[in-house]
Amino acid sequence: MSSLILPAVLSGLMMGAVYALIALGLTLIYGVLHIINFAHGSLLMLALFAAYFLHYQLGIDPYLAIPIVLPVFFALGYALQRGLISPMSSGSEQNVLLITLALSMIIDNLALYFWTSNTRTVDIPYAYDTVEILGAYLPLGRVIAFVAALAAAPLLWLFMSRTRIGSAIRAVAIEKRGAELVGIDVNHTYAVCFGIGTACVALAACLLLPTFYVTPQVGYTFVLVAFTTVVLGGMGSLLGALVAGLLLGVIESLCGLFLGESLGQIGIFLAFILILLFKPSGLLGKVGR
Amino acid sequence: MNFRIDRRDLLKASGAMAMTLAAPSILRAQGATVKVGVLEPLTGNLAYNGTQSAAGAKFAADKINAAGGIKSMNGAMIELVVVDAQSRPEVAASSVDTLAQAGVVAFTGATASSLGLASSQAAAKYDLAQVFSIGTAETVVERGLPNVFRFTPGVNKCTSVALENLKLLNQGAGNVVKTAAIVHEDGPFGSNMAKILATELPKQGIEVVETISHPTPHRDFSNIALRVKASKADILIPSNYLNEYTLMARSLRQQRVELKAIYSILGGAASNIKFVRENQEVAQYVMDCNHWYDPNKDESKALAETTAAAGLDLTYDVMVSYATIQVIADALERSGSDDRKKMLEALAASTFDGSIMPYGPTKFVNGDNVNSRPVNTQIRGEKIEVVFPKEFASAEPVFPIPAAQ
Numbered sequence: 001m002s003s004l005i006l007p008a009v010l011s012g013l014m015m016g017a018v019y020a021l022i023a024l025g026l027t028l029i030y031g032v033l034h035i036i037n038f039a040h041g042s043l044l045m046l047a048l049f050a051a052y053f054l055h056y057q058l059g060i061d062p063y064l065a066i067p068i069v070l071p072v073f074f075a076l077g078y079a080l081q082r083g084l085i086s087p088m089s090s091g092s093e094q095n096v097l098l099i100t101l102a103l104s105m106i107i108d109n110l111a112l113y114f115w116t117s118n119t120r121t122v123d124i125p126y127a128y129d130t131v132e133i134l135g136a137y138l139p140l141g142r143v144i145a146f147v148a149a150l151a152a153a154p155l156l157w158l159f160m161s162r163t164r165i166g167s168a169i170r171a172v173a174i175e176k177r178g179a180e181l182v183g184i185d186v187n188h189t190y191a192v193c194f195g196i197g198t199a200c201v202a203l204a205a206c207l208l209l210p211t212f213y214v215t216p217q218v219g220y221t222f223v224l225v226a227f228t229t230v231v232l233g234g235m236g237s238l239l240g241a242l243v244a245g246l247l248l249g250v251i252e253s254l255c256g257l258f259l260g261e262s263l264g265q266i267g268i269f270l271a272f273i274l275i276l277l278f279k280p281s282g283l284l285g286k287v288g289r
Numbered sequence: 290m291n292f293r294i295d296r297r298d299l300l301k302a303s304g305a306m307a308m309t310l311a312a313p314s315i316l317r318a319q320g321a322t323v324k325v326g327v328l329e330p331l332t333g334n335l336a337y338n339g340t341q342s343a344a345g346a347k348f349a350a351d352k353i354n355a356a357g358g359i360k361s362m363n364g365a366m367i368e369l370v371v372v373d374a375q376s377r378p379e380v381a382a383s384s385v386d387t388l389a390q391a392g393v394v395a396f397t398g399a400t401a402s403s404l405g406l407a408s409s410q411a412a413a414k415y416d417l418a419q420v421f422s423i424g425t426a427e428t429v430v431e432r433g434l435p436n437v438f439r440f441t442p443g444v445n446k447c448t449s450v451a452l453e454n455l456k457l458l459n460q461g462a463g464n465v466v467k468t469a470a471i472v473h474e475d476g477p478f479g480s481n482m483a484k485i486l487a488t489e490l491p492k493q494g495i496e497v498v499e500t501i502s503h504p505t506p507h508r509d510f511s512n513i514a515l516r517v518k519a520s521k522a523d524i525l526i527p528s529n530y531l532n533e534y535t536l537m538a539r540s541l542r543q544q545r546v547e548l549k550a551i552y553s554i555l556g557g558a559a560s561n562i563k564f565v566r567e568n569q570e571v572a573q574y575v576m577d578c579n580h581w582y583d584p585n586k587d588e589s590k591a592l593a594e595t596t597a598a599a600g601l602d603l604t605y606d607v608m609v610s611y612a613t614i615q616v617i618a619d620a621l622e623r624s625g626s627d628d629r630k631k632m633l634e635a636l637a638a639s640t641f642d643g644s645i646m647p648y649g650p651t652k653f654v655n656g657d658n659v660n661s662r663p664v665n666t667q668i669r670g671e672k673i674e675v676v677f678p679k680e681f682a683s684a685e686p687v688f689p690i691p692a693a694q
Contacts, residue, residue: 008515116337211539213536222508261504
């Protein structure tokens, strides 16, 4: 068993990077704007289907689909927030919760109706390629996702801290009325943030597809762990989401190895409770925000 | 109030009256219809299988109707009443009321044991026969319900036949397989199967060196592949569903796990042509013991063509559902009536041997068709071939996998 510890840690890091990628979009929407987006998993599923059909119908590699899928999902996220969630919620957080829940049910059932529940995977030439690190074989697709997560989190952090729109998003998140008073278009800023979050989930989908499958239910496989990652990392902390995702991946992998795969996911939630017990604001969250 | 009838109105009214008066004779000339229910999960997480099953039932009804319908009932056409069980047992149970009110004489369904258990219980109060397409859980036939007719084999038979076939295959290959790893989902299906295998495999001289359970869904199979590799097992026996099977097969390849065979029982993927198409490399030579038709029968070949023409995958759901409509049609032919009690009697006395399945004459004992049996399939190229038993085989079995020889 001891010979399996290092490969288990490495494969946990790879899986954790996937969690982090999915959580990046959520930490913007949930962590910064405090919108509990129950449709996050459904949007992930939609993006997976988009990347799948681009590959299946047009032969576009999931990685090369990123420049196509990202803008489309940014626009989708923007339109959802501007045209549906914002006008229907009337500023009430409870309404937002119900609207995103309804949205998730509508998206899931439409996907089921049109695409059926059959499992789909992409047949790509590098599907079984691996990278050997310290004697462990790591799937190439997971290594790419790992590198992308390491790059995406700091880039997004730079965007949020160094650009005008990033500053506007942070301003709206901290004090909506104040932001409005200094001339920030709050509705537009909310929609842009939702759009960026949705584009992030689309990025995660394109990076996930080469090593995973897509069904109309696939979003549920990741949505709970994504919420856990956001809270554990610290609400709104992009780097926190990255660290938490990687940590949860390793914990899950090691628990699976030593306690059995059925109990692996218990480790995630045990770690979650323990860490929040000693650091309620999350790993990299700001106290008192 | 004034009414004015002109010549055109009179002609229209006369025509309509003539059609109304002639209608019964037209209907008599076409033959009456007999309603047969199809209760399948057309939505929800079993939608794919349910839709495939409903298509199989339709193909069978079309074939029977094209051949003149039920002859003992003056050529009555089979009219299918298709109801969605929504992949939920409570909906499956309440859907039986819809079927009964529609006047069906019997129904087929319902893809999953959980749905079939609920629907057959509800159908008992209507004396309504359910001919199970898929219902592998043994509780299906252990409740003593007189309206239950399980045409296809249950999990006990599938497991015992699979083990017997494995023994013969291994003997034929000089007993190259000596150790096994079992990977199973941690629900009742996988756990029960793992228990049976752990007891029975040692009796064949195969030592179980690793047993790994996993939840459903499961996101990463890297650790499981590593443990199978570390166990140095000769054969892997998986009992899990399609999504997990797909990830597992890929991880085994990525972790360079060398096995002499992958041998699944009622496998979710190994008998799914879509899995075969999308996972060509890892799917090759995977064996499965599952429901499958006799590929050598003319009607089976015709079904394959019809399914392809409809743009559907030929899955075992299509096959078994087609066969259950054949069984119901045969019972109708013998009873010559759409009376439900007569249908129950006709099914209970069924000796039908004209189905597309590789079964002997139908014989229901406590609702279980004792002459049903699964077959061994093997993925070869882009096809799923029947390799065992020999009388139904469309290809010779390859055991062990060539690369491991």
